[in-house]
Amino acid sequence: MQFKSLGDKRQVVSLSEAVFKGLADDGSLFMPEEIPALSDEFFQKLPGLSLPEIAFSVLKPFVSEDLSEDELREMVESTFSFPIPLKPVNDRIHVLELFHGPTQAFKDVGARFLSRLMSKLHPVTDKKMVVLTATSGDTGGAVAHGFYKVPGIDVVVLYPDGKISPYQQNQMTSLGHNIHAIAVDGAFDDCQRLVKQAFNDRELRGEVAVTSANSINLGRLLPQMVYYFQGVARFMEQNGQQPPVVCVPSGNFGNITAAVIAHRMGLPVKRFVAATNVNDVVPRFLKSGNYDPKDTIVTLANAMDVGDPSNWPRLFELYNQDTEQLKREVAATVVNDGEIKETIKEVFSKNSYLLDPHSATGYLGLSRQLKGEETGFFVSTAHPVKFLETIDAVLPAEAEKIREEFGDAFRVKGTHETMQNSYSKLKEYLLKM
Numbered sequence: 362m363q364f365k366s367l368g369d370k371r372q373v374v375s376l377s378e379a380v381f382k383g384l385a386d387d388g389s390l391f392m393p394e395e396i397p398a399l400s401d402e403f404f405q406k407l408p409g410l411s412l413p414e415i416a417f418s419v420l421k422p423f424v425s426e427d428l429s430e431d432e433l434r435e436m437v438e439s440t441f442s443f444p445i446p447l448k449p450v451n452d453r454i455h456v457l458e459l460f461h462g463p464t465q466a467f468k469d470v471g472a473r474f475l476s477r478l479m480s481k482l483h484p485v486t487d488k489k490m491v492v493l494t495a496t497s498g499d500t501g502g503a504v505a506h507g508f509y510k511v512p513g514i515d516v517v518v519l520y521p522d523g524k525i526s527p528y529q530q531n532q533m534t535s536l537g538h539n540i541h542a543i544a545v546d547g548a549f550d551d552c553q554r555l556v557k558q559a560f561n562d563r564e565l566r567g568e569v570a571v572t573s574a575n576s577i578n579l580g581r582l583l584p585q586m587v588y589y590f591q592g593v594a595r596f597m598e599q600n601g602q603q604p605p606v607v608c609v610p611s612g613n614f615g616n617i618t619a620a621v622i623a624h625r626m627g628l629p630v631k632r633f634v635a636a637t638n639v640n641d642v643v644p645r646f647l648k649s650g651n652y653d654p655k656d657t658i659v660t661l662a663n664a665m666d667v668g669d670p671s672n673w674p675r676l677f678e679l680y681n682q683d684t685e686q687l688k689r690e691v692a693a694t695v696v697n698d699g700e701i702k703e704t705i706k707e708v709f710s711k712n713s714y715l716l717d718p719h720s721a722t723g724y725l726g727l728s729r730q731l732k733g734e735e736t737g738f739f740v741s742t743a744h745p746v747k748f749l750e751t752i753d754a755v756l757p758a759e760a761e762k763i764r765e766e767f768g769d770a771f772r773v774k775g776t777h778e779t780m781q782n783s784y785s786k787l788k789e790y791l792l793k794m
């Protein structure tokens with residue numbers, strides 16, 4: 362399988378190039394050159410397959426020119442080593458819990474698979490390989506854990522000193538080994554600027570192979586397809602043969618893009634719902650036909666606070682950039698902060714199920730969109746422990762229980778390395794590693 366640039370479609374690269382470059386030379390995203398259909402035999406066996414077995418079959422066509430079957434098997438076994446359960450919330454709605462990974466966020470799977478890909482595919486050189494990334498708190502933990510102890514790769518995560526929660530800080534600083542989390546004396550934007558400067562520094566790149574692990578990387582996107590094979594298989598097991606409506610709480614639209622690719626490979630899904638918070642560029646586009654990105658608005662579901670979703674061109678391309686075609690399969694709906702709080706409260710009191718703000722967006726999006734006899738599932742992208750301030754505000758007794766359960770995670774531990782907000786300091790650090 363080769364991968365094409367969405368800009369200049371003649372630019373075709375190998376998996377390895379797509380993974381290490383992240384973006385094509387023309388600045389566009391990479392997409393698989395084609396989407397293979399899985400066999401009838403696979404779908405017959407699907408209900409009995411384990412997660413690593415599903416992942417192996419689904420990912421194989423994309424990586425078979427670059428990895429041996431044994432290598433792929435080892436990668437999916439170590440990536441998909443935690444459960445992804447489907448649970449009923451009420452008689453029409455199920456939830457697929459994606460938060461049982463090491464940082465309680467769905468990004469764990471993508472980060473883990475990418476790290477293993479990079480470790481397997483990186484060319485043998487004497488240059489040190491460093492994944493360099495800036496975080497405002499949430500994704501840094503998934504990347505740090507994803508690359509933890511992965512041979513041949515060091516990770517440097519920059520985060521704004523004092524501006525992330527102790528819980529988030531612990532997820533990055535308590536690891537050690539090849540994970541270097543550094544508190545920068547500045548804001549998130551400063552961290553991002555330092556990272557950009559490093560990527561543009563030819564002298565540095567002559568010495569150190571710096572690479573990024575951000576969410577547009579195909580190595581993070583592709584393994585997310587596995588969620589939907591798992592979700593649909595479990596759903597049909599529990600509910601008979603009607604394919605589900607699937608709702609994905611969306612920010613950069615990577616997760617829902619993976620879901621649609623899974624459907625193209627043959628996975629039965631009735632239709633999709635993309636649920637956003639008030640950063641609603643896509644829902645507005647589907648209404649007006651006008652793609653009009655806006656500045657980001659801060660919401661309770663802040664991992665989805667995205668004004669101009671980076672994966673949107675991929676999703677649109679899957680429908681040949683035809684809005685009508687897309688709307689036949691994908692609906693979009695907007696959930697505001699008041700509705701998020703209301704939903705968390707209501708679903709807990711009616712169904713004893715505790716949602717985090719992102720998952721609440723997914724739940725409400727699905728329940729609004731189900732018509733007639735339709736049933737379906739939404740994906741839960743984070744454990745409530747990660748967004749405890751909101752749980753505190755609506756269900757304080759539940760927040761307290763979580764605090765007791767996770768106790769230790771809220772006290773700062775681990776070493777806390779700091780750095781001045783200065784590029785020369787970062788460069789010195791990277792060269793000395």
Ligand SMILES: *Cc1c(COP(=O)(O)O)cnc(C)c1O
Nearest residue numbers: 611612613614615616664742743
């Ligand atoms: C990243 C993230 C999302 C959004 O996923 P996209 O692929 O960017 O649409 C939703 N919820 C949580 C908790 C996230 O971390």
